[in-house]
Amino acid sequence: MKKLTFTLGTLTIVCLLAAGCAxxxxxxxxxxxxxxxAKYNQIADLSAPVDHEPITGMEGAVSTKVMETYIQSFEGQKQEAKSYTIDLGM
Known part of the structure; x- marks a missing residue:
């Protein structure tokens, strides 16, 4: 009788745990x-895929000047190769 009670108790606990985990x-x-x-809130124009109108903004001459200035800003910069030395004490 004691073994049957232990088995039923164990079976009850296992069933309750399985039901709780499910x-x-x-x-x-x-x-x-x-x-x-967060992704949805960062979309600037939610109707962008629906609208097929051409994009208007800066005129061609202005945008060309902006791009030339941007490209020339990199010409004056010089990239240096970085090297590191690790002394192992040998």
Whole structure:
């Protein structure tokens, strides 16, 4: 009789644990929600895929001058090769 009670008790505990683990937790329910909200809030124009109008902005002459200035800003810079020495004491 004692062994039967122990077995039924053990079986009950195992069933309760299995039922508790089978439920979806709050973390699992809302996994990725924060990421998707952050991504959605960073989209500037939500109707961009729908609108097929050409983009207007700076005129050609102005944008050409801006690009030339940007490209020339890198010509004056000189990149140096960095080298490191590690002394192992030998």
């Amino acid at each position: 439920k979806e937790t709050r973390v699992q329910q809302f996994w990725g929600t924060s990421y998707n909200l």
